[in-house]
Amino acid sequence: MTALDTAVDMTTALGTAPLGSPVLTASGCSAFGQELEPFVDLAGLGAVVTKSVQLRPRSGRPTPRMAETPSGMLNSIGLQGPGIEGLLAGELPWLAQRGVPAFVSIAGTRVEDFAELAARLRGVPGVLGLEVNISCPNVESRGEVFACDPVAASEVVSAVRAAADPAQPVYAKLSPDVTDIVSVARAVSEAGADGLSMINTLLGLVIDPDTMKPVLGGVTGGLSGPAVRPVAVRCVWQVHAALPEVPILGMGGIRTGLDALQFVLAGASAVSVGTAVFHDPSATARVHRELAEALAARGFSSLREAVGYAHR
Amino acid sequence: MTALDTAVDMTTALGTAPLGSPVLTASGCSAFGQELEPFVDLAGLGAVVTKSVQLRPRSGRPTPRMAETPSGMLNSIGLQGPGIEGLLAGELPWLAQRGVPAFVSIAGTRVEDFAELAARLRGVPGVLGLEVNISCPNVESRGEVFACDPVAASEVVSAVRAAADPAQPVYAKLSPDVTDIVSVARAVSEAGADGLSMINTLLGLVIDPDTMKPVLGGVTGGLSGPAVRPVAVRCVWQVHAALPEVPILGMGGIRTGLDALQFVLAGASAVSVGTAVFHDPSATARVHRELAEALAARGFSSLREAVGYAHR
Amino acid sequence: MTSYLTEPAAPAAQPPVQREVAVLAARPVGAYVELTLAAPEIADRAQPGQFVAFAVGGPMTAHLLRRSIAIAGVDAGPGAGTVTVVVAPHGPGSTWLAQRRVGDAVDVVGPLGRPFPLPDPGVPALLVGGGYGAAALVGLASLLRARGSRVLAVTGAADAARLCSVAELGEVADVVAVTTDDGSAGRPGRVTVAVAELIGEAGIAYACGPMPMLRAVADAATAAGVPSYVAVEESMACGIGVCMTCVLPVVGEDGLTRFSRSCTEGPVFGGDRVRFADVGALPWDVVGADAMGVVAP
């Protein structure tokens, strides 16, 4: 991808891990990368953020698993996936062979699950770092999701940070469905998060006018796509204003380079493109190109200069 | 409007106040009703929900006050309005003369302000009831908005209920920007709210790619429109599931009769049409007609039968 | 209290309608596209200075807000009933509008806003249009001529492609001065040069175009003791007066400044009543600024 670039230095980092591009996939929106190979040069991405993995293989929820909504969609996949064994045996070696950095999203329902996943990923070739999905609203759990409680969220993050490879940065992925996202961000940062991923989906519900019941078997689902972008940019803005030193991986409705630019200006040093990939399988590469052009047109010589620029 | 109707009984109520139609305007989205006169029969609406009024006249914020967003918009009007004196002298008599019921939205920055507004509206002809805007995120206040704290929200509601005309139902308007909307709903219901209006806008932010600063002078603004509809339906669903006896005025992204039907099935006994009016000035009347047709097509003989039907 | 040369424009004679109408003609004019719409009810009601508001993007659109476009011409004769607009492709909505073709249907609300107040019959008038803003003055020019006014027109733009309605104004105005910033047509420079020369001959001035131009024309007119009316272009979400997004600080008849909606209290305002320098700000003396926490200096 670099050959197509403008003169802008697009390198960035996730914590201590350097990235060739600030544009990543979003967890759960590009599976494990393979399927995008016909459409984009995977090695040109900042990283593939993998679908959240748990300890055991999961079937995910029954269908219907999605509903289209205005400028967005609702999903309730239920974290279908191969489990950590499957990931270590199949997907991660595939990515490593091709030189595609993996940012591995981990999920669980108990603090120990997260810690064990982090331990299993220590030193695995090609694993750039960990994104801790404490905010997925789709998975059944007895109570609140971790991300809605600063204490529970911190417990997960400190356990993961303690168990994880010191060379792998740990990002906590936050939910926007909270009264005060800054307090959650502060708590997980103090608990050792090297950075923050924002945002996960918003909790939503669609009722089918024909069946007159919720469309999704799981009743509620996660709302994503351009519809939620203003909420995501607001979260990034608020957290960057309060914690300017904490790196942010921004996401939520990014479809174009100018959308990505909003996140960068608000304080994100890298971005994930999620739902837009369903619309345009080459969206990640296009967003990289458009962002580079937009930065060049605005006189930036590097991406880093633009991070948080809207606050100045 | 009734003449155009199907056989479905569309009458409903806001608490004790009967309504001829379940379709109302949304506060701040149809001013005080006058401007819609060329497009709809105002007397055929359930009520005009007036722009939130405060004690004193307010200029509102400087422009730009809005940004278009995917399937929605961000606004930061800052509650421009004539103040309670102006409302009592001008807009309310205008509506009363025409037999258009007014559901008066009140706002303030102190508990006493709300109570005083409620007192001023006692016995005013044509005032059907009060919607207490404790959730507007646009107005500068020292701390959190009332709606984000169950205690502060309850204080406002109980003061309003105490000061208000006993014949006027008091609805508390809730913000979706909370970790647990059910706890806020429960608190304000226990504090005396006769019903709940849901939802107000979501806090959002748009950065202008040209100026590289937030578009709105107030930095953040309120996100509304179809983009937020799944969040609104989810809030109505959750609250109706927890508090089935509390009446709900549902809103957030309603554009068609089938959208309104989702809210009704989720538990709303009436709905407000907000941002859609900007797109289609006759949206309220059209939504009434389409909802009546949709109910008839599904075999309902009255709106009331359909309220909360998706939970059954 | 300062005295003002203008009275606020009065509301239109008739209320607007909302209609789905067909595009009868679409032709490029320089950098713009001129659309002719079959909209008899709007044509019947429209007065110069008014505008219409279009829904954009079709049935699957993610763009909810209406786009306001000035009415450039009406043909209200029997069997006619057309409205013409001139669209400059700018963002997604106006670009979509500019791509409409003959036979396409568009959803339009209008006529909206207050028309230009007219002077006593025979009073000579200066009309100043910037870019596509000139189109909105053609109907006014005809009307003034019909009422016996001498009509002096100035039309300017960045370049020749962005000039608008020069021929149409030429047919009705007594004088048409043309300026372009780059000199690609007419006199090089801004409209203000021509305005300075002609304002002395006018008993009233009208302007439509970008804000800095409106300000310059209003200032020149006021300085010359000539009342002026400007049609402003503020960002609008609804066009019908219900959203309060389109306000700017305007001095009322009582001498107090209010945030006035440019869609329903405008778009035509007295040029001496718009506080151009304060657009986008919240001066302390705007009614209700105190409640926003703004204090007098």
Add this chain to the structure above:
Amino acid sequence: MTSYLTEPAAPAAQPPVQREVAVLAARPVGAYVELTLAAPEIADRAQPGQFVAFAVGGPMTAHLLRRSIAIAGVDAGPGAGTVTVVVAPHGPGSTWLAQRRVGDAVDVVGPLGRPFPLPDPGVPALLVGGGYGAAALVGLASLLRARGSRVLAVTGAADAARLCSVAELGEVADVVAVTTDDGSAGRPGRVTVAVAELIGEAGIAYACGPMPMLRAVADAATAAGVPSYVAVEESMACGIGVCMTCVLPVVGEDGLTRFSRSCTEGPVFGGDRVRFADVGALPWDVVGADAMGVVAP
């Protein structure tokens, strides 16, 4: 372990491409619209059973998800390079597609999914199409004929207007049986009547159409000891395998049931491997159901 008559369909020979292509022809066929697209790279790669995925609504669209449509025909000859699809207007996206006109551009990804596995040359085949599903079988019929198979085709629909590709199948198939639910064309009744009569003559069966029909054909084939392949239609968000919305319970070669993506592991599945009765449910024996809290009864 039960033994199965089918092996899972193999992946396509070539990867998909994403292109903006022009509509070359658009014609109504009964209740549907047939669109011919200038898409040489897709035509070159496509194999029977595959589909394409369209972006819908144009540049201002609020509808982000792609719409999957089966490939009904390809003309990959030199200078040709066209792909044909048959669209049934259903919701907003397919309605928009069905309204495309000659010269319009559409954004399409394809060919997607696994093609129908082919039997040994000469094995007689039964092809069953329901509604617009019949269109997807025309290419398969030609290919089978070219490989020496006798082709028995059954096409059915609710009524005559919803029948599809009867003439096209007539040109390539040895037998074409037509049924309609209301008897407005062909034999009254469901395709199953014709299937019951013909399955005995077939060495392999293929079906494309609504789920209940696929199930009936698969069951009839399996009961007769005939391997069958069905092209399923599950609600899809991406069409390329990254979203996991399109899954259904399918028995793999190891005998275990997994939630398989109908876009990349299908849409063609062994008819005896799809657990039709459990579509939309989460049976306890699906791999990973235990982690979802579902316990064996």
